[in-house]
Amino acid sequence: MKHTLAALVENHPGVLNRVASLFRRRGFNIESLAVGTTEQEGISRMTFVVEGDDNVGEQVEKQLYKLIDIIQVSDLSREESIVREIALIKVRSEKNNRRDILDLVEIFRAQAVDITEYSVVIQLVAHPETVDSLLENLAAYPIIEMVRTGRIAMLRGPQAISVPTTEPVEVARFHQASGRRPEGELPYISE
Amino acid sequence: MKKITGADIVLESLKKIGIDTVFGYPGGVVLPLYDRWPSHPEVRHILVRHEQGAGHAAEGYAKASGRLGCALATSGPGATNLVTAITDAMMDSIPVLFITGNVARNLLGRDGFQEADITGITMPITKHNYLVMRAEDIAPTFAEAAYIATTGRPGPVHIDIPKDVFIEEADFEWPEQISIRGYEPFPFINEDEIKNAVQLIRRAERPIIFAGHGIIQADASKELMEFAEKSGTPVLNTLLGLGSIPQDHVLSYGMMGMHGSYWANHAASNADLIIGLGMRMDDRALGRFADLNPTANVIHVDIDPAEHNKNIITTTPIVGNVREVLKILITQFEPLSHIDWIHWIDELRRDHKDSFKVPEVDELTPQYIESRIAEKIGNEGVVVTGVGQHQMWAAQLMNISRPRQLITSGGLGTMGFEVPAALGAQVAEPNRTVWTICGDGGFQMTNQEIATMIDENLPVKMAIMNNGFLGMVRQWQELFYGNNYVSVNMSQPDFVKLGEAYGIKSLRVSNKSEVDDVIIEANNHPGPVLIDFQVETEGNVWPMVPAGAALSETVETSDQVKAL
Numbered sequence: 164m165k166h167t168l169a170a171l172v173e174n175h176p177g178v179l180n181r182v183a184s185l186f187r188r189r190g191f192n193i194e195s196l197a198v199g200t201t202e203q204e205g206i207s208r209m210t211f212v213v214e215g216d217d218n219v220g221e222q223v224e225k226q227l228y229k230l231i232d233i234i235q236v237s238d239l240s241r242e243e244s245i246v247r248e249i250a251l252i253k254v255r256s257e258k259n260n261r262r263d264i265l266d267l268v269e270i271f272r273a274q275a276v277d278i279t280e281y282s283v284v285i286q287l288v289a290h291p292e293t294v295d296s297l298l299e300n301l302a303a304y305p306i307i308e309m310v311r312t313g314r315i316a317m318l319r320g321p322q323a324i325s326v327p328t329t330e331p332v333e334v335a336r337f338h339q340a341s342g343r344r345p346e347g348e349l350p351y352i353s354e
Numbered sequence: 355m356k357k358i359t360g361a362d363i364v365l366e367s368l369k370k371i372g373i374d375t376v377f378g379y380p381g382g383v384v385l386p387l388y389d390r391w392p393s394h395p396e397v398r399h400i401l402v403r404h405e406q407g408a409g410h411a412a413e414g415y416a417k418a419s420g421r422l423g424c425a426l427a428t429s430g431p432g433a434t435n436l437v438t439a440i441t442d443a444m445m446d447s448i449p450v451l452f453i454t455g456n457v458a459r460n461l462l463g464r465d466g467f468q469e470a471d472i473t474g475i476t477m478p479i480t481k482h483n484y485l486v487m488r489a490e491d492i493a494p495t496f497a498e499a500a501y502i503a504t505t506g507r508p509g510p511v512h513i514d515i516p517k518d519v520f521i522e523e524a525d526f527e528w529p530e531q532i533s534i535r536g537y538e539p540f541p542f543i544n545e546d547e548i549k550n551a552v553q554l555i556r557r558a559e560r561p562i563i564f565a566g567h568g569i570i571q572a573d574a575s576k577e578l579m580e581f582a583e584k585s586g587t588p589v590l591n592t593l594l595g596l597g598s599i600p601q602d603h604v605l606s607y608g609m610m611g612m613h614g615s616y617w618a619n620h621a622a623s624n625a626d627l628i629i630g631l632g633m634r635m636d637d638r639a640l641g642r643f644a645d646l647n648p649t650a651n652v653i654h655v656d657i658d659p660a661e662h663n664k665n666i667i668t669t670t671p672i673v674g675n676v677r678e679v680l681k682i683l684i685t686q687f688e689p690l691s692h693i694d695w696i697h698w699i700d701e702l703r704r705d706h707k708d709s710f711k712v713p714e715v716d717e718l719t720p721q722y723i724e725s726r727i728a729e730k731i732g733n734e735g736v737v738v739t740g741v742g743q744h745q746m747w748a749a750q751l752m753n754i755s756r757p758r759q760l761i762t763s764g765g766l767g768t769m770g771f772e773v774p775a776a777l778g779a780q781v782a783e784p785n786r787t788v789w790t791i792c793g794d795g796g797f798q799m800t801n802q803e804i805a806t807m808i809d810e811n812l813p814v815k816m817a818i819m820n821n822g823f824l825g826m827v828r829q830w831q832e833l834f835y836g837n838n839y840v841s842v843n844m845s846q847p848d849f850v851k852l853g854e855a856y857g858i859k860s861l862r863v864s865n866k867s868e869v870d871d872v873i874i875e876a877n878n879h880p881g882p883v884l885i886d887f888q889v890e891t892e893g894n895v896w897p898m899v900p901a902g903a904a905l906s907e908t909v910e911t912s913d914q915v916k917a918l
Binding site for chain 2: 221225230
């Protein structure tokens with residue numbers, strides 16, 4: 164089963180490294196990863212596709228949460244969501260088959276974004292399965308080059324993955340809150 | 355406000371966090387920091403002999419006191435020498451702040467002299483790490499780092515500071531509040547899960563508690579005992595959970611796991627309800643996961659939700675500080691008792707006592723020495739061990755009954771942990787007697803810290819169980835590799851002469867009859883003492899759950915291993 168997870172992350176240096184390192188170390192298999200900005204400054208959004216059973220999905224989510232720079236994680240495959248991917252596909256084409264290719268473009272509601280005497284570049288924004296299906300249909304023509312962005316996803320309806328509000332913690336009290344001595348009892352305080 | 359240097363900000367920040375001791379080793383890029391140290395006498399600097407020693411000493415300090423430890427090293431090799439200690443702290447959830455210097459900002463990434471990408475290296479082995487690029491960021495970073503290291507599931511936090519940031523000047527502004535949106539160390543305790551747990555507890559006929567390190571970290575010993583007594587549930591300990599309940603408590607059944615007792619392992623395998631408290635369901639404690647006890651319900655209380663369902667399926671996961679959770683749980687049910695179940699375990703204990711005691715032989719055995727040391731220092735002493743056979747015997751036979759009485763490397767199993775960790779524990783607990791039980795192998799990995807003990811007047815008592823072998827490796831080669839001893843028989847220096855060369859009291863013991871006197875002599879000596887115990891060479895730790903076996907397959911003799 165494929166899990167599509169979306170994570171809001173602090174836009175700090177090294178955050179992608181932290182995430183990649185976690186996936187490598189725990190042996191989670193990333194099928195795709197897309198990173199981009201969000202509506203909020205300082206926050207990026209990562210979308211992962213991970214192959215594995217529900218247990219793997221749960222572990223990925225929880226392990227991601229352990230990273231301090233990860234603000235919020237949501238497994239979108241559990242909810243109604245919109246999933247999209249962009250593909251650019253460069254196909255060898257000559258006069259005799261160009262029409263067939265452009266028909267396919269039309270059927271898949273893709274776009275031909277570059278046409279030369281010997282090639283067509285097709286752009287498709289769609290669900291990854293639709294992209295797969297277009298590729299299958301293009302199998303008859305030699306594909307010169309292909310690139311896909313990896314999927315991005317968003318919940319349907321008004322709900323959104325949001326940044327939780329965190330109550331600020333008084334620095335002086337945190338030692339006590341975790342069962343340790345409050346700062347006032349520590350041996351050295353400089354004022 | 356008068357601007358001060360980054361170095362001064364670091365030291366002021368340490369004082370604000372409440373760090374009174376830093377275990378460190380100087381070097382090129384941290385010179386600006388050391389240069390300012392004499393102006394901050396409140397922060398004691400202990401000069402170690404190897405950065406790994408600094409790291410383990412900071413761990414020993416933190417484990418013994420429950421407070422944040424701190425280790426400091428220079429860039430490059432200094433920083434990489436900390437890596438073992440950082441990993442050890444990560445595996446055992448020890449709150450330690452690791453500080454390293456790095457090359458100046460304009461040289462970062464250019465492979466300058468003594469540059470290592472240490473934040474890249476420590477990323478997977480710390481709870482969090484920072485590279486501080488501006489002097490004004492130092493104070494908020496330290497406040498955040500200490501907050502992260504000591505709250506939630508504690509752990510190591512590493513701060514890397516380029517040389518010129520120590521020199522740069524900035525205002526010292528200590529934050530009043532901290533708010534990290536991706537970090538919630540005080541989770542809301544789910545009431546539904548509490549209700550589910552209470553139902554399981556009420557319904558259980560054969561409940562068992564696995565009490566782990568979390569009980570000690572959360573100071574929840576009192577609550578653990580109250581909960582066990584009220585629910586009539588026997589308590590087993592993981593290695594790091596030892597001390598969370600006194601051994602002589604009526605519901606305490608000692609250590610479970612690879613070298614846990616026969617009765618503890620069978621109780622774990624036959625329970626109908628497992629209550630894991632502040633422990634991470636580790637393979638050394640649980641044996642083969644699939645066959646631990648597939649039919650039992652599992653209540654798992656841990657502050658780290660990623661531990662739930664990681665190794666075994668959890669029926670009722672409760673996320674929260676184990677002390678807070680226990681406080682709530684205790685009020686939710688009427689007193690329960692499980693007489694038949696406890697009798698069943700007691701009977702097992704009667705029948706299998708022999709595999710879990712000091713062997714009655716004439717030779718000098720580590721088991722005998724360790725039980726005598728335990729007897730002589732009592733529960734107010736601190737026992738620090740290395741890793742291997744002597745460590746397991748300490749866990750089995752040293753009557754660990756007080757939280758923070760036993761300091762040992764659990765998850766990572768770091769040989770060489772013992773000497774520096776004992777040093778750190780003695781710094782944290784100057785009024786307690788600190789004994790370190792060393793193997794002759796592990797002792798030789800970090801024994802240079804004896805020099806640090808002398809400098810700092812730390813009267814650690816070092817007992818070397820000298821059998822001329824890497825004992826645990828030899829035991830495995832004997833049992834699982836057909837007696838094929840390869841690279842386990844090692845020559846030793848004359849440990850007594852070595853100790854004397856350092857200038858400390860050094861003794862050798864080869865007879866059982868001398869043991870008590872030597873322990874008393876060491877206890878009465880005001881400085882560090884080294885004792886070379888010439889013990890029998892080929893003793894084995896029993897009982898044992900062979901690696902990959904289930905707890906119910908606990909064996910007590912070599913013959914049983916061969917029959918497997």
